[in-house]
Amino acid sequence: MSEGLAAPRRRGRPARAAAGGEPAARDRILAAARSEFAERGYDKASIRGIAKGAGVDPALVHHYFGTKDQVFAAAIERAFEPALRAPDMLLAGPHEEQGERLARFFLGIWENPTHREPLLAIVRSAVGNEAAAAVFRDLVSSRLVARVAAQLGVPDPRLRAELAAAQLVGIALLRYVIKMRPLADADPEHVIALVAPGVQRLLTGPDPLDAPAA
Amino acid sequence: MSEGLAAPRRRGRPARAAAGGEPAARDRILAAARSEFAERGYDKASIRGIAKGAGVDPALVHHYFGTKDQVFAAAIERAFEPALRAPDMLLAGPHEEQGERLARFFLGIWENPTHREPLLAIVRSAVGNEAAAAVFRDLVSSRLVARVAAQLGVPDPRLRAELAAAQLVGIALLRYVIKMRPLADADPEHVIALVAPGVQRLLTGPDPLDAPAA
Structure with missing residues (x-):
């Protein structure tokens, strides 16, 4: 050994x-x-x-x-490598299909078992421990959310990027960790078609504070 | 003692x-x-x-x-008691505001520290352990998702209810567990205004398989 x-x-x-x-x-x-x-x-x-x-x-x-924190940060960075293309991917196609592209990109990563296992390990650690959550939070904020937010020409871009992330992370949690059915068995394209309009609206839609009836 | x-x-x-x-x-x-x-x-x-x-x-x-599993199930049921009014609450108001009502109801529960602490303990256990996840899944499916789905007059009501739950659970995870900012500090009403249209569309919107361009 x-x-x-x-x-x-x-x-x-x-x-x-x-x-x-x-x-x-x-x-x-x-x-x-x-x-x-x-x-x-x-x-x-x-x-x-x-x-x-x-x-x-x-x-x-x-x-x-x-330190142990730094090993954990490096393990997160490695697990997130496939996801770090998200900001570039947002720009690679029509503006009005950003929600669909982000949902397809995210599910594509999680559907790949090679990528999924490291992500599951990281998510379990971050949910179970405050110190791990802090490391996770700082890396995801700086490497992913900030760079996605920089592509959005809307007010509160970071909050919107985090809410879009919440939709996708919630799907990962219920589909791959908790394994709720029918979500765990659903065709990824069906899931993408259902959530894409809401993700698109979060990323690019009108400011609800300007238009409360929207 | x-x-x-x-x-x-x-x-x-x-x-x-x-x-x-x-x-x-x-x-x-x-x-x-x-x-x-x-x-x-x-x-x-x-x-x-x-x-x-x-x-x-x-x-x-x-x-x-x-058994231990049964104690856990009882603890989940107790933690979820405030959430079990969700199906009734969906009916208590205009159909076109169901997304907003569900988002406000859900955030209202999590904003209350008395309700939040038990939920956090349950979510951490379910994410960290397969047996706990199974108990969590069965209870949430039968007591919450099935009853919300029964109120929806759309195709695939359970899948849609689970995807709406994914948006809200994802917000709980990033806001209260991981504490990502700005989401952790955002005014709940701002969060509700941003996510309500997407949740509404998941609950009541057109079937994307009928209208792929929607």
Whole structure:
């Protein structure tokens, strides 16, 4: 279980090996961190347990990532990589179909089991623990919500982006975590067709404070 | 810490006392169950721990509620009591304002700290544990979604009710659990005004499979 350290050791101390890059060990550490957070919960997860799962020395985990919070942040960033194209994707097509594109993009990520499992682990940790929620919140705000909001030419763009995210995150929660039926079994295209108009309105619709009867 | 058992014992065995009703002990057990599930997680929560928290004998917890799953179901039912008026509330006003009424009703429950804390404990347990998710799912489906769906005169009423629930549950998650800003600080009436049209369309709007351009 120590193959991850074996390679750095051949080249000297972990610090030097890390500076030279050891992507396989980095990836193993992030995958082990996700499992550790998902299985033990954020409070009980430890750098030692993550290192054991990755087959590396705890010093290497500290070296690459720092504290437990920072390992968690790195695991979130990796899990969110597929989602970080959302702001570009909003611009790649007709303005009046942004709601539909965002819903299809989001469900496409969650329908892919390779992407879904890391996201489930992260969401479970963030819901179960305040410290994990803070890390999750800061990353999603800065990397995703702020960049989507920057594309919206409406008042309160961040609030609207967060409410659109709430619709999609709520679907992920009820469909993939709680598995409510019929939602868990519904054709993704049917779900997209039903929610797209509401998401579109959140992203681009009139300001309700200007037009309370809208 | 055994005052809960003391009262039944005055009247005989726990079984007799339970049949006669012991609402104070029942309530203490449900409150202790919420704390136990929230603090220890569903897997590690135990009847013994719940009994200790409530100051009663474990036999009384078994007697009132049965298994751990059944205590959890009872705790969910108690936490959801305020929400169970949702189906009646949908009918109590103009049809074209159902989305707004549902959003205001839902946020009103979550804005009340007395209601929010039990709901947070339940949601955290259901997200973190498959067995808790199953209990949550069955109760929400039968007690809430099915009854809201029965009020909707549209195709796929359950799927639509679940998607409207997804919008509102997603708001609860991002506002009260993850505490994303600006959503966590937003005026509830502003949130209601922004999401009501989308919720209304989910509940009563045209079938997108009939009119894909809608």
